[in-house]
Each structure stands twice: as structure tokens, then as C-alpha cells.
Amino acid sequence: MNLVRAELERLSARRFVQLMVVLLVLAFAVTAATTLAGSHKPSVSELNSARQQATEARQSMEATFRECLARQGGALPTEDGGMYLPADCSEIDPVLQDRLPIAADFLPGVFTFAEQAQPLLYFLIAFLVLFGFLVGASYIGADLTSGGVVNLLLWRPRRVTVLAAKLGTLLGTVLVLALLASVAYLATFWVIGQAAGLPGRLDGDFWRSLGAVHGRGLVLVLLASALGFAIATLGRHTSAALGAFAAYAVVWELGARLVLEIVDARKSDLFMLSSHIGAWLNGGARFYDERLCAGGPGLNCDSFYTITWGSSLLVLLVLAGGLTAAAFAVFRRRDLI
Amino acid sequence: MSAVIEIEGLRKTFRSLRSGRRVAVDGFDLLVEAGQVHGFLGPNGSGKTTTLRALLGLVRADSGRMTVLGEPSPELLPRVAGQVGAIVESPQFFGNFTGYRTLRLLARAGGVPVSRVDEVLELVGLHDRGDERVKGYSLGMKQRLAVASALLKDPRLLILDEPANGLDPAGIREMRDLMRSLAANGVTVLVSSHILGEIQLICDHVTIISRGRRVATGRVDEVLAGHDRHEFLVRVAEPERAVDLLHAAELTAVVDGGALVVSGVSDPTVVSRVLGEQGLWVGELTPLRPDLESVFLELTGAYEHSSVPRQVGDSSLPQGEAVIDLDRGVDA
Incomplete structure (x- = not known):
């Protein structure tokens, strides 16, 4: 518990974390202000x-x-x-x-909360995913580079405990921050909808649907944080995570997608992490592939295929969980020089 | 006396794709007993820091046995970690934190009362600067903070890797006094340093490492005595004639500057008698005792007159692999 408290203090004192929080608040303020400025309460006519x-x-x-x-x-x-x-x-x-x-x-120029809440939430989740990944990577990366981890291990020579305390603190902090940010964010836009727009149809279905997206988004934020933390631990530097992310995006999402297109691979979206992220966040996703129907689409052939949220979650869990487990296994035996 | 640190046959090899295999520590032994202030000397790249890192569980040894305060390390190091204060090389601290906050954080992580922070800041002379950010500290102040962090636990064993790094002369003297006072209070200190004069002043025991192996160990005065060539500096009016007279008396003597250096002399009165009998009166007869620096350089081969710059790790091994162990005799 002492270790977690100490880690919490270190994490919250990090300039990068503070900068990201400021950016979040800024993005939040700009979005809210422009929405407020561009909306008005509609007249009866x-x-x-x-x-x-x-x-x-x-x-x-x-x-x-x-x-x-x-x-x-x-x-x-x-x-x-x-x-x-x-x-x-x-x-x-x-x-x-x-x-x-x-x-x-x-109703042009009228903000309707029920219509806009979900896209707004997607934006927030995207920011929080980025936040979690970068903060997770820099938190351990900077500590490994600066010798902070070595310093801590001289006090608590239990590597797995120290790394677990760091990861736990990171995930806990990101979760609390994401919860607070999303509640504040949605509440602000709800107020804008009430005061300078339309609330829209806020029935049980709406809140259930929004809650589901929110819950899935939070899981994604936590997975991204663990992923950034794990890659930076494996690579000993924050830049390892950033490099891995950039390399994956360019080499796989762009390059391999192109190659798969050229070789006429079927269901190529199955191999893309972005498809699984989309499927998880939306509760499933359908993708079109004309190669599925050799003679062209007809009554007996569907050119669409589906990625379910369950299989996407499995892919994301295996990736984040596998890399995190590898990070712990490597850190346990690594020479800290 | 009970052993506080025991290392036997420590071996560590680093492997990398670029530079291949490099043996950093090669069957190294070290014994530090309770109450000692033990100096740990070696040239750059000789394996000092690797040894300390292995002892503290930061580097995995290939083989060898290590104990700290009687517990096998690194397996059971957590049992005694609360009694071991250590700094390894120059620790980096979080620049945005003040010195006080840095120590408070460590105290919290280690379960040490926060009240101890003020005490150690006072001990290392940072009490009035504790509320300043670490990034504004000089190298010497950061080093003091590092020592303060090691003292925070009120340790029974203190391991300090180059504690005098960056300290000004007054700081070095304060560090010396601090170590003496800790030793007087029963704290065992293992200190590695390049400032050999400091080690000679502070330490009662010393171990010298070269290319990953122990080349000497024992009490400082005994290590120095082991390298005493029984040389004397002699000043007389006619040095050239004096050399001839001493050679005739089967003594070895050479002219060095305006004086003579006579070696292999067990009784210095022989020199004054031989010269006095021929009417040469001795103006000065000074024993040339070896200091730790000359012993260190001799044992490690770290200083040679050569036109080729010496490279890191180019130190030598003892001839015939012998280790001068003045506590235990000579190990072949």
C-alpha cells in the first residue's frame, strides 16, 4: 500500500501526465465552447x-x-x-x-444531446486511449532510463511487486481519470443540450447504449495503457512504445493491408487491430469483401462478414495480456544497468 | 567478527549482439566483516559496479555465492533490505521534486517514518536546501541527496559507490567525517572510490579488483606494508660518491634528482654508518612508504609509461593469478 501511495505521488507529479491532463481539459473546453457558440434553443415554429x-x-x-x-x-x-x-x-x-x-x-444550428452524445464520447475515448498509451509508456520508460526503478529496487528488492505496483497504480489512475473526465464531459454537453439546444430522446435505450459504449471505451483505455506500459518495459524506453505504435501503423495497417489487397486475401480486416478496436467499441462490426462471393453477390451469397465484440475482446486481451506477461517475465530476470 | 558481506566466486558475463561476450566479473571474492569501513578499489571497467549491482540483485550473476547480513542474495535480500542503505553509481532523482519530497517518497515506499527525512538531510548538510527542486542541485548536492537516501533506513550496512563524485574538498571531508561517525556507531560501510587518498584516510580494510578479479585484500596498513620495498630517500653532499660507497657495502642505491634512493634496507642506521665512516654526513634519511595509490597502480597496472593511451579495462591481473590476501595469506 505504501508503494502504491508513493507511485501515485510520482505518477501525478510527472510533467507529461500534467501536460496530457491540460490538453484533455483544453480539448474539452474548446469542444464545449464551440458547441455552445454554434447552438441555440429552437423556437416552437x-x-x-x-x-x-x-x-x-x-x-x-x-x-x-x-x-x-x-x-x-x-x-x-x-x-x-x-x-x-x-x-x-x-x-x-x-x-x-x-x-x-x-x-x-x-434543426440546423441546434445541438441535440441524444444525437451527439455518442460521437462526442468516441472522441473522448480516442483521446483517453492516446493518453493511457502515452502515459503508460512514459511512466515506466522514463523511470527505467533515469534509474528511478533501480532506486526503488534498492528499497524494495522485489521486482515483480515493484512493477505490479507501477502497473496497478497506472491502471487505477487512468481509470479514475477516465471516469471523472467522461462524467464531466457528458454532463457538460447534457447541460448545453438542456440550456442551448435540445436534450433529445433520453430514454432507457439511449442511456443503456451510451453506457455500453462508455464501458467498452474504458476497457479499451485500460488495455491501451497496459500495452504502452508493457512495450516500454520490454524496450526499456518510452520511445520503444512510440516506435512500435508508428511501425505497426505504417507497416501493418497500411503496408500489409495493401499487400493483402494485392494478393486478394479474403477477410483481410480480420488481421487488422483497427478492425477489432472498432468492433469492440461498437459492439461488433460488418465488413464488405467482394471476394467472398465468386460470382458476385446474390441471394445465396453475402459479401459481408462480421467481427463480433467477443472475438475482438479476445484479440485485444491476448495482445495486451501477452505483452504485459512478457514484460513481467523479462523484467524479472533483466540486468538493470 | 561476523561477515556482513560475503561474495565467493562471483562471475558475470555480459553478452550483446554488437560487442559480443564480455566478462565483467571473473570469480571475484569479497569479505566484509561487521564494523569495517571497507574500501573497494579498481580501475574503470574493472567490475566494481557490476559486483555491487549483483550483490544488490540488480544484475543476475552467472555463478557464485553472495550473502548480505547473513542472507543469500539476491534470493532472500528482501529480508534484510530494510537494513541496507545503498547508492550505486550516481542515482538519478526526479528533477521536479524537492530534495525533501524525494526522500519522503522513498521513506513512504520503504515504510520508514517520514520524520527521518529531516534527520538525514541534516546529516548530509542539505537541511537548508531540502525545499529546493532537485533539478537545481549541483552534482555534489545530488550526491549528498543520494547518500541521504541511503541513510534514510538507518542502515546496519551502507554500500556507497563513488560517494565523493562531484563533491568539493569540504564536501569530501564532510563525507569522510560522516562515514567515520557511522562506523563509530557500528554501521558497516563498503565504499568504492577512485579517490585513493580518501580510501586510505577513511577505510580500515580494502579490496582491490582488476579485470573482474580480486588482486589484494586485507587491512589497509597491511596491504601497504606488503608493498613496502624498504626504500629510503637520502640527502648527502656528494651523491655520486655516496652511491659508490653504498654499492661497495652491497646496498642498492640510485641517484634520483639531487638525492639518493636506497632500497632493500631493513635497518636505516646501516646507511648513515656506511656513509659516516667515509666522512659523508647524512642530511636527510626519510623512509619511502608506499601509499594506496602506488599500490593500486602497481597491482592493477593502471599506470604505465606508454605512448599509447590506456583503454578502459586494460588493467592487469596479478602475476601467476596470485591474490594478495593479508588476512588469509596468498591464494595461488
């Missing part, structure tokens, strides 16, 4: 007009779908009459759409 437009848009979608079905059933001629109608009418089936037009879509 604006609201009525928007509702009317949304109703019309939904009706138009229904009409188009019915027309498509009628043409498919042979009741209408096959000419499209200037209107695009897909061969598979389910593509435009309003019931199957992710979302239908709502009044908020027709």
Missing part, C-alpha cells in the same frame, strides 16, 4: 417545421420501399422513372434502417 420535415422524410422512405416491392412483385414497370430503386428492396426497408429521420436532423 422551428420545432414544428423540423417535425413536419422528419415525418415527410419517413413517409417518403415508406413510399419508396413500397414502390420497390411493387416493382419487384411485377405490379409496376421496371423503369425507375428517375428514382433509384435497388434490386434488393430490403436495402431501403425503413424497418431495417439503423435510424429513421427525426426532427433533430432538420
Whole structure:
């Protein structure tokens, strides 16, 4: 416990951590300020007009779908009459759409919390993932380079305990900070929605969905922190983590993706970490691959494939867990010179 | 006396892709007994710091047996870590912290009462500068802070690697007094240093390492006596004639500057008698005792008149692998 308290003090005193927190607050303040400046409380007439437009848009979608079905059933001629109608009418089936037009879509300059909360949360999670990775890497990297770890080991010559205390402190701190930041962030935008925009439809489904994204985002932040910590421990320097990240992004996500395209590899997104991060964060992801249907997509062949959140979590856990375990195993036996 | 540090047959090899295999410590032995202030000497790259790091569990030894305060190290080092204060090379501290906060953090991590921080800052002369940031400290002040961190635990054993690094003459003297006072209070001190005069003044025992092996160990005065060539500096009016007279008396003498150096003399009265009998009166007859520096340079071959600069690690091994151990005799 003493060790954790001491580590907590060291972590919070790090200039880099303080700088990242300032950047977070700045990004937060700029986003909130621009949102506030660009939004206004809609008048009754604006609201009525928007509702009317949304109703019309939904009706138009229904009409188009019915027309498509009628043409498919042979009741209408096959000419499209200037209107695009897909061969598979389910593509435009309003019931199957992710979302239908709502009044908020027709209220320019009005911030609607229910509509914007999720994208805003994604931005925050992206920042916190970056924060966790960089802070995790620099926290142990700087300590290894400066001799701080050696100093500590002269006091507590238990390597695994010392490293575990550092990792635990890092994860705990990042988690608390991420929780506080996300609560403050969402609360601020909720207030903006109430005072200078629209709250939108904040029902149980909304909060459940937002909570799920938030929870998955926090897991991602913790995994990124552990990953940065583990790579910097293995490489003895903060730069090892940064280099590994840059190398992975360029060599694998860009280079290997290109090579996989050239060699006509199927389901290439399965091999990309970015796909798994997206799938985990969104609760699953569908990817299109025309190679899945040799004769072109048809009724018996689906050109889409899915990465479930479960398999993505497994990939992310194996990667972060494996590298963390390797970092502990190497640190336990390493010569500290 | 009980052994506080025992090292037997320590061997450590570093391997790297670039420079290959390098033996840093090669069957090294060290014995430090309770209450000693033990000097640990060796040229750069001779294996001093590697030995200390291995002893403190920072480097994994290839083979050998080590104990600290009776516990095998590094396996059971945590049992006695609370009684061992150590600095290895120049420790780096967090520049943004004040000296006080640095020590408070270590005290907290090690379960030491925070009240001890003020005591050790006072001991190392940093009491009035403890609230300044470490990044503003001079090298000597950082070294004092390092020593303070080692003293924080009120240790029974203090291991100091180059504690005088960066200290001014007054600081060196204060460090010497501090070590003496610690030793007087029963603290065993193992100190490595390049300042040989300091080691000679502070330490009662010494171990000299060269190319990873022990080349001498024992009480400082005995190590020095072991290298005493029984030489005397003699000043007379006619040095050239005096040399002839001494040679005739089967003594070895050479003219060095305006004086003579007579060696292999067990009784100096022989010199004055031989010269006096021929009417040459001796103006000065001074014994030339070896100091630790000359013994160190002789044992390690660290100083040779050569046009080629000596390289790190170019020190020598004892002839015939013999180790001068004045406590135990000579190990072949």
C-alpha cells in the first residue's frame, strides 16, 4: 500500500501526465465552447417545421420501399422513372434502417444531446486511449532510463511487486481519470443540450447504449495503457512504445493491408487491430469483401462478414495480456544497468 | 567478527549482439566483516559496479555465492533490505521534486517514518536546501541527496559507490567525517572510490579488483606494508660518491634528482654508518612508504609509461593469478 501511495505521488507529479491532463481539459473546453457558440434553443415554429420535415422524410422512405416491392412483385414497370430503386428492396426497408429521420436532423444550428452524445464520447475515448498509451509508456520508460526503478529496487528488492505496483497504480489512475473526465464531459454537453439546444430522446435505450459504449471505451483505455506500459518495459524506453505504435501503423495497417489487397486475401480486416478496436467499441462490426462471393453477390451469397465484440475482446486481451506477461517475465530476470 | 558481506566466486558475463561476450566479473571474492569501513578499489571497467549491482540483485550473476547480513542474495535480500542503505553509481532523482519530497517518497515506499527525512538531510548538510527542486542541485548536492537516501533506513550496512563524485574538498571531508561517525556507531560501510587518498584516510580494510578479479585484500596498513620495498630517500653532499660507497657495502642505491634512493634496507642506521665512516654526513634519511595509490597502480597496472593511451579495462591481473590476501595469506 505504501508503494502504491508513493507511485501515485510520482505518477501525478510527472510533467507529461500534467501536460496530457491540460490538453484533455483544453480539448474539452474548446469542444464545449464551440458547441455552445454554434447552438441555440429552437423556437416552437422551428420545432414544428423540423417535425413536419422528419415525418415527410419517413413517409417518403415508406413510399419508396413500397414502390420497390411493387416493382419487384411485377405490379409496376421496371423503369425507375428517375428514382433509384435497388434490386434488393430490403436495402431501403425503413424497418431495417439503423435510424429513421427525426426532427433533430432538420434543426440546423441546434445541438441535440441524444444525437451527439455518442460521437462526442468516441472522441473522448480516442483521446483517453492516446493518453493511457502515452502515459503508460512514459511512466515506466522514463523511470527505467533515469534509474528511478533501480532506486526503488534498492528499497524494495522485489521486482515483480515493484512493477505490479507501477502497473496497478497506472491502471487505477487512468481509470479514475477516465471516469471523472467522461462524467464531466457528458454532463457538460447534457447541460448545453438542456440550456442551448435540445436534450433529445433520453430514454432507457439511449442511456443503456451510451453506457455500453462508455464501458467498452474504458476497457479499451485500460488495455491501451497496459500495452504502452508493457512495450516500454520490454524496450526499456518510452520511445520503444512510440516506435512500435508508428511501425505497426505504417507497416501493418497500411503496408500489409495493401499487400493483402494485392494478393486478394479474403477477410483481410480480420488481421487488422483497427478492425477489432472498432468492433469492440461498437459492439461488433460488418465488413464488405467482394471476394467472398465468386460470382458476385446474390441471394445465396453475402459479401459481408462480421467481427463480433467477443472475438475482438479476445484479440485485444491476448495482445495486451501477452505483452504485459512478457514484460513481467523479462523484467524479472533483466540486468538493470 | 561476523561477515556482513560475503561474495565467493562471483562471475558475470555480459553478452550483446554488437560487442559480443564480455566478462565483467571473473570469480571475484569479497569479505566484509561487521564494523569495517571497507574500501573497494579498481580501475574503470574493472567490475566494481557490476559486483555491487549483483550483490544488490540488480544484475543476475552467472555463478557464485553472495550473502548480505547473513542472507543469500539476491534470493532472500528482501529480508534484510530494510537494513541496507545503498547508492550505486550516481542515482538519478526526479528533477521536479524537492530534495525533501524525494526522500519522503522513498521513506513512504520503504515504510520508514517520514520524520527521518529531516534527520538525514541534516546529516548530509542539505537541511537548508531540502525545499529546493532537485533539478537545481549541483552534482555534489545530488550526491549528498543520494547518500541521504541511503541513510534514510538507518542502515546496519551502507554500500556507497563513488560517494565523493562531484563533491568539493569540504564536501569530501564532510563525507569522510560522516562515514567515520557511522562506523563509530557500528554501521558497516563498503565504499568504492577512485579517490585513493580518501580510501586510505577513511577505510580500515580494502579490496582491490582488476579485470573482474580480486588482486589484494586485507587491512589497509597491511596491504601497504606488503608493498613496502624498504626504500629510503637520502640527502648527502656528494651523491655520486655516496652511491659508490653504498654499492661497495652491497646496498642498492640510485641517484634520483639531487638525492639518493636506497632500497632493500631493513635497518636505516646501516646507511648513515656506511656513509659516516667515509666522512659523508647524512642530511636527510626519510623512509619511502608506499601509499594506496602506488599500490593500486602497481597491482592493477593502471599506470604505465606508454605512448599509447590506456583503454578502459586494460588493467592487469596479478602475476601467476596470485591474490594478495593479508588476512588469509596468498591464494595461488
